[in-house]
Amino acid sequence: MSGKPPRVHADASDESLLDVRNLTTWFNSAAGPVRAVTEVSLDVRPGEFFALVGESGSGKSALARSLLRLHPPRMLARHTGEVRFEGRDLESLDESAMQEVRGRRIGLVLQDPTSALNPVLTIETQIGLVLRRHTTLGRRERRARIVEALDGVGIPDAARRMGDYPGQLSGGMRQRVVIAAALICDPVLLIADEPTTALDVTIQASILQLIDDLRRQLRLGVLFITHDLGVVAEHADRVAVMYAGRIVERGTVEGVFANPVMPYTRALLDSVPQRALAAGHRHLASIPGRPPGLTGPEATACAFLPRCPDAIGVCAHRRPVLTEVIDGREAACHLAFAEREPNAS
Amino acid sequence: MTASPDGTDGGVDSVLDARGLVVRFKTRRGTVEAVGGIDLTIAPTEVLGLVGESGCGKSTTGRAIAQLVRPTEGSVRLDGVELAGLRGTELRRARARMPIVFQDPRGSMNPRRRVVDVVAEPLRVRGVPVAERRAAAEVMLEEVGIDLGAVRRYPHEFSGGQAQRVAIARALVSSPRVVICDEPVSALDVSIQAQIVNLLVRLREQRGLAMLFISHDLSVVQLLSDRVAVMYLGKICEIGPARAVFERSAHHYTHTLVSSVPVADPRLRRPQTRMVRGEMPSPLNPPSGCRFRTRCPAATSICANENPQFSVVGDDHVVACHHPRGSGA
Numbered sequence: 118m119s120g121k122p123p124r125v126h127a128d129a130s131d132e133s134l135l136d137v138r139n140l141t142t143w144f145n146s147a148a149g150p151v152r153a154v155t156e157v158s159l160d161v162r163p164g165e166f167f168a169l170v171g172e173s174g175s176g177k178s179a180l181a182r183s184l185l186r187l188h189p190p191r192m193l194a195r196h197t198g199e200v201r202f203e204g205r206d207l208e209s210l211d212e213s214a215m216q217e218v219r220g221r222r223i224g225l226v227l228q229d230p231t232s233a234l235n236p237v238l239t240i241e242t243q244i245g246l247v248l249r250r251h252t253t254l255g256r257r258e259r260r261a262r263i264v265e266a267l268d269g270v271g272i273p274d275a276a277r278r279m280g281d282y283p284g285q286l287s288g289g290m291r292q293r294v295v296i297a298a299a300l301i302c303d304p305v306l307l308i309a310d311e312p313t314t315a316l317d318v319t320i321q322a323s324i325l326q327l328i329d330d331l332r333r334q335l336r337l338g339v340l341f342i343t344h345d346l347g348v349v350a351e352h353a354d355r356v357a358v359m360y361a362g363r364i365v366e367r368g369t370v371e372g373v374f375a376n377p378v379m380p381y382t383r384a385l386l387d388s389v390p391q392r393a394l395a396a397g398h399r400h401l402a403s404i405p406g407r408p409p410g411l412t413g414p415e416a417t418a419c420a421f422l423p424r425c426p427d428a429i430g431v432c433a434h435r436r437p438v439l440t441e442v443i444d445g446r447e448a449a450c451h452l453a454f455a456e457r458e459p460n461a462s
Numbered sequence: 463m464t465a466s467p468d469g470t471d472g473g474v475d476s477v478l479d480a481r482g483l484v485v486r487f488k489t490r491r492g493t494v495e496a497v498g499g500i501d502l503t504i505a506p507t508e509v510l511g512l513v514g515e516s517g518c519g520k521s522t523t524g525r526a527i528a529q530l531v532r533p534t535e536g537s538v539r540l541d542g543v544e545l546a547g548l549r550g551t552e553l554r555r556a557r558a559r560m561p562i563v564f565q566d567p568r569g570s571m572n573p574r575r576r577v578v579d580v581v582a583e584p585l586r587v588r589g590v591p592v593a594e595r596r597a598a599a600e601v602m603l604e605e606v607g608i609d610l611g612a613v614r615r616y617p618h619e620f621s622g623g624q625a626q627r628v629a630i631a632r633a634l635v636s637s638p639r640v641v642i643c644d645e646p647v648s649a650l651d652v653s654i655q656a657q658i659v660n661l662l663v664r665l666r667e668q669r670g671l672a673m674l675f676i677s678h679d680l681s682v683v684q685l686l687s688d689r690v691a692v693m694y695l696g697k698i699c700e701i702g703p704a705r706a707v708f709e710r711s712a713h714h715y716t717h718t719l720v721s722s723v724p725v726a727d728p729r730l731r732r733p734q735t736r737m738v739r740g741e742m743p744s745p746l747n748p749p750s751g752c753r754f755r756t757r758c759p760a761a762t763s764i765c766a767n768e769n770p771q772f773s774v775v776g777d778d779h780v781v782a783c784h785h786p787r788g789s790g791a
Contacts, residue, residue, distance in 0.1 A: 347724035388656035401656035
């Protein structure tokens, strides 16, 4: 075994493809605003696989949707911050310019494949519509392109299957159609929310391989939202961990996996069955309690405090801010500084 | 060299013994053989993992063993008693002795009943008086980590992880010797999944419980199981001790499956993931001979012409393959 990892390292000197500053997205609800995403900043570089991990309700899916302004305005209680894509401020674009960006420059795969497909159009017709809007290809060229794209995501007998309606395909097959549609215009950025979670591992492996190939060949940048830490370990360059709507730790995959700073990150890693097996024990670390609710005013304490095994005095008084700890690693945790500079707080 | 399909002597000491199990469904496009004649044996206190991808028939196998789907052919014996001919009350009692825990716990609970009564239900079937069965249900709920203050709530008031605890309590309240778990942790977040896996590990140790543990998650299966059976297109292709099956896979399909799982350690990043060719064929029209041959890197003409029989490749480890890995054949 060569042991050489297939890194597609993004060049740090590259200008970011996607640059998000202080994004906050809160939703209206009967119980007051739901703080889904709060003050999130992140960037994705060309060719980079950036993974965003967290559990249900951590805000990772809401973040993906709000980047592309997919939430109807009436749902939003608060929506502030800046989203720059290829240097342009997406917030300033009108809806038609935004549609030009979505689908062509940015491919999008959301969690539920059924809602992304129109049930009364064949696969060929719907992917064909994307190509008609964004390219000048003729009918025959479009057909060839669609067959190639469906082939690429492992749909057998693509030339025949493209005549099917979504209802004739299995869930896994539909998800692959959505992925093919997201990639068909050669986007420079792919935003994917749990795109392979519902798929069998053998299919997942081939789709991730396809994405890695596109990163290498076309410098496709990827914002990949997942709870599967195996996929993160095997494919991502950098990873950010979300908890209660905020990013609580970020760094290179090697760094975060080898030496997590935030106790939540550590607990998340320890609860992965594969890591327990590798370490030779049968007991999985689990996190007591549940994530906090996101309605009502945000506590001044750290959101993880009630579940944190290592909390110290300051954690109850001040919410930690995401701060560089060491060598490009950032964490929102008082412990990071308590250990390094005992007098800091 | 051939062996009994699961490497045992035919289930003399087994709690659960399925022989020649076949399940066929009639559909508009023809007859689908979801389970194509399989043998499985579970010894007392043993956990047998059953893994495979969507459509391989693993869930149907679980349901057929529990008699929720009546097998088309074959026998299922629970503690030596044949279930195939049972009807009515006898059948309901047999099912209560071999409960099944599903992926969606709330789907199998009456939403209008308090969880204490949901958990007590299997005892009602056995004719236990109401006060007694409620008391037993409360003890069981406490054992799986549900607060006594919550037992009078309704299923929808529980989170996914808590509801799965309730489902496990219901499965165990009548002290069965064997439980069938069908993807019990697949819908849960990792930290909650860890809590439920730990609970199952503790319960099996404390109660000497035997289990058929059906899952697509190989790591969870390896963590919980003594032995593992791998299923592909309605057939078992390999059975053996969990570690041997995953670390020294003899069947090419097992190997493909194991190497497709991403490794949760960036230091072990592999140069390129091994890819399987093509798609699982339609169960309406399975390939002749070995069902994996159309995608197998080692297939030859014999694979199309002859059904592979089980052969021994290690201690208690058998494979149904004409050219098993590591054999040089």
